[in-house]
Amino acid sequence: MFSAVFHLIMFIHYTFIIYYEQNILNPPEEIRKHEKIGLGSLKFITFWDLLVQWLYFTVALLNDILHSNTPVSGQHRKCSQLQKCRDFIFTTIGFSTATFVCSAFWGLYALDxxxxxxAAVFDSWFPTWFNQGTHTVxxxxxxVEMQLICHRFPSRKTGFLTVACFASSYLLWTLFIGYYWDFWVYAILKQLTGFGRFVFITVMAAFFALTYFVGESLHHTxxxxKTL
Known part of the structure; x- marks a missing residue:
């Protein structure tokens, strides 16, 4: 029962955060002039994460409402397609994207x-609570979800490749925006040289990939x- 309540709370949270970001948040002209570049908010990995989390908790909530849960000790083939979808999203891009976005953001934030x-660009219009809602929650x-629900993992190869493809898609998208529109999504990429960008992106990609194994290890512990 608590897991269903938690799923509802998170669904409401992400629905509101996405709505607020798209319809209420009022950035200055310096930000708005770049809105059409990179399909608007889709140029930010944070927004990708918000969409992934919204999708996951929507599926999880529907699974709760329809009572289609099967205990992890049961036969996987007897699981509903909705539950299989829920588990696949969480064990691959759900956990990894949230972990990467929050850890990378606050790590860089603490560094500089x-x-x-x-600060000069964001502090006047980007609320602290919204920052926490997108980069901490x-x-x-x-x-919390990992402690509430025992998910079935896909094979390690399938899970890792899914995360790798997702991460690669965003990194390629970022590079395309940078070189095609001459607009770097994050200030650090603008400051780095070509080789510096290569090193930074390689490190970020490796960290993103590592989050899959972290999630797998934490869940099994x-x-x-055995949930593979």
């Missing part, structure tokens, strides 16, 4: 916030069962 969210959300 001007690299990721310059996701990682706590997936960690928490539940003490």
């Amino acid at each position: 916030r001007e690299l990721i969210q310059p 996701p990682i706590f959300g997936v960690l 928490s539940w003490k069962v």
Whole structure:
């Protein structure tokens, strides 16, 4: 029962955050003039994460409402397609994207916030609570979810390739925006040289990939069962 309530709370949270970002948030002209570049908010990995989390908690909530849960000890082939979809999203891009976005954002923020969210550009219009809702809530959300629900993981190859393809898609999209429109989504990419960007992106890609194995390890440690 608690898991269903949690799924409802998170669904409402992400629905509101996405709506607020798209319809209420009022950035200055300096930001708005770049809105059409890179399909608007879709140039930001944070927005990708918000969509992924919204999708996951929508599916999880529907699974709760339709009572289509099957205990992890049961036969996987007897699981509903909705539950299989829920588990696949969470164990691949759900956990990994939330962990990557929040860890990378706050890591760079602690190092030098001007690299990721310059104070002069954001502080006047970007509310602190909204920043927490987009860059802190996701990682706590997936960690709580991991303790509430025992998910079935795909094969390691399938899971890792899914995360790798998702991460690569965003990195390629970022590079396309940077070189085609001459607009770097994050300040740190604008400051780096070509080789510096290569090193930074390689490190970020490796970290993104690592989050899959972190999630797999944490989940198996928490539940003490084989869920592959």
